[in-house]
Amino acid sequence: xxxxxxxxxxxxxGADVDTSIIKIVVFGFLIVISVIIFSYFxxxxxxxxxxxxxxxxxxxxxxxxxxxxxxxxxxxxxxHIDLIFFIASVGLLAVFYEHISYxxxxxxxxxxxxxxxxxxxxxxxxxxxxxxxFNRVSIKSLPKAIMALALFVGAAYYVINGDNFIISSxxxxxxxxxxxxxxKRIVPEFDLSASVEKVINDLALKQIDGNPQMAVxxxxxxxxxxxxxxxxxxxxxxxxxxxxxxIDLTVNDALYSVAVEKYSQFSENGKVLVHVGFSxxxxxxxxxxxxxxxxxxxxxxxxxYEILRFSGFFVLLVExxxxxxxxxx
Numbered sequence: 466x467x468x469x470x471x472x473x474x475x476x477x478x479g480a481d482v483d484t485s486i487i488k489i490v491v492f493g494f495l496i497v498i499s500v501i502i503f504s505y506f507x508x509x510x511x512x513x514x515x516x517x518x519x520x521x522x523x524x525x526x527x528x529x530x531x532x533x534x535x536x537x538x539x540x541x542x543x544x545h546i547d548l549i550f551f552i553a554s555v556g557l558l559a560v561f562y563e564h565i566s567y568x569x570x571x572x573x574x575x576x577x578x579x580x581x582x583x584x585x586x587x588x589x590x591x592x593x594x595x596x597x598x599f600n601r602v603s604i605k606s607l608p609k610a611i612m613a614l615a616l617f618v619g620a621a622y623y624v625i626n627g628d629n630f631i632i633s634s635x636x637x638x639x640x641x642x643x644x645x646x647x648x649k650r651i652v653p654e655f656d657l658s659a660s661v662e663k664v665i666n667d668l669a670l671k672q673i674d675g676n677p678q679m680a681v682x683x684x685x686x687x688x689x690x691x692x693x694x695x696x697x698x699x700x701x702x703x704x705x706x707x708x709x710x711x712i713d714l715t716v717n718d719a720l721y722s723v724a725v726e727k728y729s730q731f732s733e734n735g736k737v738l739v740h741v742g743f744s745x746x747x748x749x750x751x752x753x754x755x756x757x758x759x760x761x762x763x764x765x766x767x768x769x770y771e772i773l774r775f776s777g778f779f780v781l782l783v784e785x786x787x788x789x790x791x792x793x794x
Contacts, residue, residue: 537587583609615751
């Protein structure tokens with residue numbers, strides 16, 4: 466068998482030529498539909514976060530990244546992959562049609578370029594292997610795809626929430642309640658579901674009980690002292706945050722109200738900078754998790770790869786120098 470130096474080129478005797486255009490179309494369809502589903506649930510997640518939306522975004526991202534990685538192995542035609550990723554990028558953008566802006570369009574273009582770059586990086590690694598190493602290919606290709614999705618998430622969040630506070634009340638509550646157990650270990654009286662008034666009064670009573678001289682005072686004197694201490698605490702808190710506090714609200718709602726009030730005091734340029742900073746933070750957080758994400762996707766994609774191999778979706782052929790190639794039959 467004549468040796469082909471580049472797996473991206475057609476082998477002269479056809480060993481490295483996919484003979485099933487239908488399978489390529491089906492695989493391209495899976496890539497496009499999975500990224501559109503991801504975009505749809507991402508928009509729902511940003512508009513109003515729920516556990517269901519978070520789960521659906523994660524699952525659809527897992528499916529897209531898995532199909533993306535498998536495309537490096539299965540699709541060799543350059544115009545095929547360019548067309549598939551172009552349609553996928555347009556589909557990603559189309560879901561946000563009511564929020565179309567310069568930011569999203571430019572982001573979609575960058576996403577397309579990153580997907581192409583990741584694909585070629587993986588193919589170049591694959592063509593230099595005598596024996597196919599799944600993980601080595603994923604190391605080259607997946608980080609670019611993960612970066613593309615993370616970039617689009619940040620841009621979409623910025624575009625949708627550009628005129629509003631950076632985080633919804635529901636998401637703010639979830640973030641606070643997730644840290645509530647740690648806070649209560651430090652300040653046992655701190656209860657997010659309690660009113661601000663109750664928390665301040667509890668802190669005032671604790672301060673009185675912790676003072677031996679105050680502890681022996683009559684009940685009426687303690688109540689008066691507690692009222693004065695609570696009033697002083699409220700004034701100190703308001704001075705610290707710089708806005709009035711409604712003590713009838715729960716601690717959670719009061720904190721959100723303070724954050725929104727502080728945000729409203731920023732200039733328009735200041736608000737833009739806050740949104741840009743928050744979007745960049747989201748992007749960096751997702752990139753920070755790229756290593757575990759890559760491993761999960763690689764394992765899932767490899768299982769799918771093996772199922773397809775045993776089902777006859779593709780065959781492994783050996784060409785010159787015992788070099789493995791994948792051919793869709």
